[in-house]
Amino acid sequence: MSGEAQILMGNHAAAEGALAAGCTFYAGYPITPSSEIMELLAERLPANGGTFIQMEDELASISALVGAAWAGARSMTATSGPGLSLMMEGLGYAAITETPCVIIDVQRAGPATGQATRVASGDILQVRHGSHGDYCPIALSPWSVQEMYDLTIRAFNLAQRYRVPTFVMSDEGIAHLRESVRLHRDFEIVERNRSIESPPFGTDAPDGVPPMPAFGDGANLLVTGSTHDEWGYRRVDHPEQHARLVERINRKVLDHVDDIVEVDSRYLDDAEAVVVAYGFTGRSALSAVKQLRTEGVKAGLLRLITLWPFAEREVRALDGKAIVVPEMNRGQVAGLVRQQVCGGVVSLCQTNGEVIEPAAIVDKVKEALA
Amino acid sequence: MTRALEHWLRTEHTAFCPGCGHGILMGCVIRAVDELKLDRKKLLFVSGIGCAAWIPSPNIKADTLHTLHGRAVAYATGAKLANPKLTVIVVSGDGDLSSIGGNHLIHAARRNIDLCVICGNNQIYGMTGGQTASSTPVGAKTATDPEGNRYRPFDLCAVTRAAGAPYAARWPVTRPISLVESIKKAISINGLGFVEAVSPCPTQFGRRNRFDDLKSLYDYLVGLCVTREEAKKMKPEQLWERFVIGEYDD
DSSP, X not given: OOSOEEEEEHHHHHHHHHHHTXXXXXXXXXXXXXXXXXXXXXXXXXXXXXXXXXXXXXXXXXXXXXXXXXXXXXXXXXXXXXXXXXXXHHHHHHHHTTOOEEEEEEEEEOSTTOEEEEEOOTTHHHHHHSSSSOOOOEEEOOOSHHHHHHHHHHHHHHHHHHTSEEEEEEEXXXXXXXXXXXXOOOSOOOOOOOOSSSOTTOOSSTTOOOOOOOTTSSOOOEEESSOXXXXXXXXXXXXXXXXXXXXXXXXXXXXXXXXXXOEEXXXXXXXXXXXXXXXXXXXXXXXXXXXXXXXTOOEEEEEESEEESXXXXXXXXXXXXXXXXXXXXXXXXXXXXXXXXXXXXXXXXXXXXXXXOHHHHHHHHHHHHO | OOGGGGGGBSOSOOOOOTTOTHHHHHHHHHHHHHHTTOOGGGEEEEEOSSTGGGTTTTTBXXXXXXXXXXXXXXXXXXXXXXXXXSEEEEEEEHIIIIIITHHHHHHHHXXXXXXXXXXXXXXXXXXTTSBOOTTOOTTOOOSSOTXXXXXXXXXXXXXXXXXXXXXXXXXXXXXXXXHHHHHHHHHHSSSOEEEEEEOOOIIIIIHHTTOOSHHHHHHHHHHHEEEHHHHHTSOGGGXXXXXXXXXOOO
């Protein structure tokens, strides 16, 4: 891996990842605990030839993001729960117009203003279902400062590849953690297909990703959040057009889980008990699994690096084992795990704004095996 | 509109009701960009949700971005900043730009983003069935104010000028030449130019306010128009049921 190791804050590593991934546009609104991302980009993005703007609110931020993407930019924003809630309508617009953009959600304890400086992972279901109608965003979950960098880069590439809003679902713990990271260049940059020859909102493939020209490319684009045909004409009373559009914008993600879904499996081969974890909690979970192994307990870890689309196949493979899902919410992912397995799933919920300690996970695994 | 301007259209019909003023406004917008000899390839129209938002999308043949209700100016801001070579024209309604989207309008004016923002002001929510807008004249009846609107409307030209826009103008659609000239100015100036077109809505506004024929509605709206000079001699509350027309360039 190239790049010197250095000590960085998670939020700064995400901003470095955005710059490395070729981000050219940032629009955002300050919110704890994400603001260090916009502060670093306010300085670095214009110096790199990009555009930074602090908007009047999060409704404007996601709107500007989408406008910029259609004007040719690789655009992103960062926010936290209250801002994310304001962005929900704009998220649906990005989904139906198939606009690539990156949203870093640094999760904090909610609902509402909650505890602005405390850690949580309460937004998992919101990014998937928070906007009305059916859509399928991509969401990645970093557990380290290194992954804040790596997954932000991956988010830009996935957004361009699939023309879909893509989330990096960080949390206050990772965002403000300072640890070693290498700002390497060992990755490719995916550019979107800007051909003006084919329709920008339809392909023959029911799971296909059409090309996306930019404003100014001469395509005379018709972009609308209403149901539209493959050239962008509104078709608001046409049952088949609506079904075709909604099916495709979901299938283009769901039919490509092999490319999108990434998990980190540790000690799973002989495991009798498996901890399914993500984000900061993945660190505690790995620590707990290692301790259990020293005690002779055959424990393993399935860490979800991709949260959406959900790692259904990988979770289903755990059926028959004791499963523990520690989360800084009321069991949002535990419910998803239960949908995939027949056996019991033990949910370890913690909503106190603190990270989950390894000891709590160790106890829960022993309880599940008893 | 003359046939010579038809190359700006990609549709043969609009969705506007008979007697709606938005078709006249659409003609004015097209005439303005044509007279300025703007490069279609570098021209972007952005609109929100509502009847006026359908003026550019899908009718005008250029890049168009038909956005969420209220957010047109924010989308336009992003597009303009990402590609400053684009000429960006926002066309939307009074409810879209000043009620649900008022915050974005004043902030774009404050930042003086180089946009032309055109407001088709029909004084009512036309598409959703005739509810009160923040531009409804005091006393006018709507679906949500059957006894008549109680609250003063925004003077959007004064608002955008106060927020920092260097140019604003208001004309009824019965003065298309003035509208075309003001739209050309709003496009050409460096910064945010705002143009409001007072446009009749016979279907929702006219019906609820007992204008039995189109001419009486047009006469009513034109009768409410006062020049800026005349307005200076009137009390502020008298203007709550008037349209101050002219250029806000002082």
